[in-house]
Amino acid sequence: MMVTPPFMEPFRIKSVEPIPFPTxxxxxxxxxxxxxxxxxxxxxxxxxxxxxxSGTAAMSAAQWSAVFSGDESYAGARSYEGFEAVVRELTGMPEVIPVHQGRAAERILFGTLLRPGEISVANTHFDTTAASVAAAGARCIDLPGRPDLPGNTEDSGLFGGNIDLEGLERVLRGPEKVRCVVLTVTDNAGGGQPVSPANLAEVRRLCAPRGIGVLLDASRFAENAYLVTRRDPEWVRASIPDVARAMFDLADGCFASLKKDGLANTGGLIALRDAALARDCRNRLIEVEGFPTYGGLAGRDLEALTKGLHEVMxxxxxxxxxxxxxxxxxxxxxxxxxxxxxxxxxxxxxxxxxxxxxxxxxxxxxxxxxxxxxxxxxxxxxxxxxxxxxxxxxxxxxxxxxxxxxxxxxxxxxxxxxxxxxxxxxxxxxxxxxxxxxxxxxxxxxxxxxxxxxxxxxxxxxxxxxxx
Structure with a gap:
């Protein structure tokens, strides 16, 4: 017998779609x-x-309304300005680059950042992330924070997405050239588990003196922030935007599929602090995605994402x-x-x-x-x-x-x-x-x-x- 859940949907349905029932x-x-x-x-x-x-969300009435105000200008569209402003407010990162989806962000960023023979370390690289690292001639090292996680269905820990800090320190002290450390929040390949701000702060402490970039795969940044407020006593009274911003503040840059916590059907982004790296990413983006103020998206998509990034929090x-x-x-x-x-x-x-x-x-x-x-x-x-x-x-x-x-x-x-x-x-x-x-x-x-x-x-x- 099914148990009634202690929640209900915080929305009502305005449009429906029939579903098939194949024999x-x-x-x-x-x-x-x-x-x-x-x-x-x-x-x-x-x-x-x-x-x-990914890309399967139902958009809200506010998002659909915003779609009709999309500015479809090829360069410098008004819709980009609104998107840029909300991403800057969310992340604190001045360089905002839209792309059509997450794997485009990965391919552009890692293709620009990495050189053959270099290393990208992560809590766990997801499949498309690993493919982009390999395409750049670099190599992935995964350091999940719970090495006992495979097969463990009891309790994977409150922050099972954390990176293994001892393992990271060993790799950083080793002979191989580590170019970046990526934390996927939440860790999709690791069971959808969150990363704690404390773990990210330790990653920053280890990487900053060595000049190694810290990147967030921020595709599910809001869900990670919410789980932090539920599992970390230090953040229990914090708002979702405050937790998200605290984690972005510890990173040098981020990339994201906004088909997740952007609450839209297409879209992605790269956000960076390094203006020179952002310039090189934009040059690469022009080759494969389009002009930097639309990045392969329509103006209506940027409007939907701008609304979605507010609603998701x-x-x-x-x-x-x-x-x-x-x-x-x-x-x-x-x-x-x-x-x-x-x-x-x-x-x-x-x-x-x-x-x-x-x-x-x-x-x-x-x-x-x-x-x-x-x-x-x-x-x-x-x-x-x-x-x-x-x-x-x-x-x-x-x-x-x-x-x-x-x-x-x-x-x-x-x-x-x-x-x-x-x-x-x-x-x-x-x-x-x-x-x-x-x-x-x-x-x-x-x-x-x-x-x-x-x-x-x-x-x-x-x-x-x-x-x-």
């Missing part, structure tokens, strides 16, 4: 035609889409966001899934390795669990296991396994209600009941980088029947 046969056919890769399944064959929280909205994730985790746990605790805001993470212990990492247990959820009820989630964070063995052996085999149930902002998530929990219970019968997958085709977006897979056994 069991349609789901089987869609998944097979997609090469058993959920990224390749058409959205018209998905009932509840929890693939990502509403504490009532953020409380609803966090409580929704916690309540949903309870439902998935009741359904029979091992869940990462404590939950963050943007997603709930399930340990596929623990649930499907009979499927070894090279046979992609996270993929198997994610695909079973689709087959059972057209629920689309994200595999964050070996397909995403593993890789081919250079010597031709089995895939290098990922450190974790998680399935992420992302929560699009202001899109789904409690009833939708109860449906997902019911489907999860059906899958959990047949978990021991699920089989793994093998890779037939894969790209050299970011293979999970386009890979073609094949099941290693007969699909388990779901007739919902």
């Amino acid at each position: 069991a046969e349609e789901r089987r056919n869609s998944l097979a035609q997609a090469g058993f890769n959920l990224f390749r399944v058409p959205a018209r064959q998905v009932t509840v889409d929890l693939l990502t929280d 509403d504490p009532r909205y953020l409380e609803y966001r966090a409580e929704s994730a916690s309540w949903f985790a309870d439902q998935l746990e009741t359904a029979g899934f091992p869940v990462l605790r404590p939950t963050g805001c943007h997603a709930v993470y399930v340990d596929a390795a623990a649930k499907l212990a009979h499927i070894p990492a090279p046979e992609l247990p996270a993929t198997a669990l994610a695909n079973a959820l689709y087959l059972a009820g057209a629920v689309r989630v994200t595999d964050l296991g070996t397909l995403v964070f593993g890789g081919p063995d250079p010597e031709g052996g089995p895939d290098r396994p990922a450190p974790r085999e998680w399935v992420r149930f992302a929560l699009p902002r202001r899109v789904y209600t409690r009833n939708h998530l109860e449906y997902v929990a019911d489907i999860a219970a059906q899958v959990a009941a047949k978990a021991t019968a699920l089989s793994g997958y093998r890779i037939l085709e894969q790209a050299r980088t970011l293979r999970h977006f386009t890979a073609v897979l094949a099941p290693l056994g007969e699909p388990v029947p779901f007739e919902h």
